[in-house]
Amino acid sequence: MRVTVSGPPGSGTTSLSKKLSETFSFKFISAGEVFRSLAKEKGMDLIEFGKLCESDPEVDRLIDERQKEIGEREDNIIIEGRLAGHMVDNADIKIWVAASPECRARRISGREESDLESAKDETIKRELSETARYKMYYDIDITDLSVYDLVINSEKWGVDELSGFVISAVNNLKESCKD
Numbered sequence: 666m667r668v669t670v671s672g673p674p675g676s677g678t679t680s681l682s683k684k685l686s687e688t689f690s691f692k693f694i695s696a697g698e699v700f701r702s703l704a705k706e707k708g709m710d711l712i713e714f715g716k717l718c719e720s721d722p723e724v725d726r727l728i729d730e731r732q733k734e735i736g737e738r739e740d741n742i743i744i745e746g747r748l749a750g751h752m753v754d755n756a757d758i759k760i761w762v763a764a765s766p767e768c769r770a771r772r773i774s775g776r777e778e779s780d781l782e783s784a785k786d787e788t789i790k791r792e793l794s795e796t797a798r799y800k801m802y803y804d805i806d807i808t809d810l811s812v813y814d815l816v817i818n819s820e821k822w823g824v825d826e827l828s829g830f831v832i833s834a835v836n837n838l839k840e841s842c843k844d
Contacts, residue, residue, distance in 0.1 A: 666691070667742055668835065669749035672762035674788050675769030677819040677827065681762060682745035684828040689835065692739060696746030699731050726802060747795060750812050751805050757838055760831060761813040768820045 668685060672678045679695060686693035703724070704714035718724040729748055736744040736753035746752075750759035764772075770785035777784065799805045810816050815834055819827055 666758075666835065666839065667736060667740065667744065667753060667756045668831075669736065669753050669756045669759045670743060670745045670762065671747055671750040671760070671813070672819075673747070673764070673769060673792055675773040675784075676762040676764045677772075677824065678745050678762050680824045681760075681819075681827050681831065682743045684824050685831060685835075686743045688828065688832055689741070689743075691741045691743050693743045693745070694732065694735050694739075695744075696728060696732055696749070699728050699735075699746075703728060703731065722798070722802065725798065729803075747807065748799060748803075748805065751803070751807075758815065758831075758834060759813045761810050761816045762819050762827070763816060764819045 666689070668691070670678045670682045670685070679697075682693055682695065685691065700714070700718075704710065707714065707717075709717065714724075718728075729746075729752055732744060732746055732749065733752040736742060736749065737755050744753050744756070750756070750761065753759075766785060766789060770781055770788055773779070773788060774781045774784035779787075796807050799807050815831065817827060817830055822830075
């Protein structure tokens with residue numbers, strides 16, 4: 666079983682992915698983990714590698730390709746990342762986690778100990794940058810949610826409730842595969 670979890674910053678993709686990974690004992694791969702492993706391979710710390718990414722678009726592509734390769738090769742895996750649903754063609758279920766910019770900014774400001782307005786401004790700028798890059802690099806419209814099997818809003822529910830929806834969907838898929 667291959668599960669992708671995507672969504673904008675602060676929507677809860679990482680929390681949901683970790684919970685699903687624990688529940689199903691699936692391997693968890695995140696774009697952030699791929700980023701860290703590539704930095705290590707290049708003998709760079711995260712700050713140095715981040716600067717390299719800003720100056721060289723091929724690094725973004727390498728991260729995306731590595732995540733795609735791992736996701737399509739391995740089984741019993743949760744692949745979390747903004748493009749995971751678009752990149753892992755053989756995923757059994759593709760999930761998009763949504764939340765309003767205000768909600769996401771509150772979460773981000775809480776975990777990064779920044780003020781709410783700064784978190785909201787930075788999040789919006791980051792999303793605009795990513796949207797432009799994904800369109801330019803891959804001709805992907807990240808706002809097109811038609812590739813996803815399940816779109817859930819994380820504003821009304823906590824990670825336990827969200828994971829309950831997804832666990833039900835995954836178990837249903839597992840049962841239908843047995844038939």
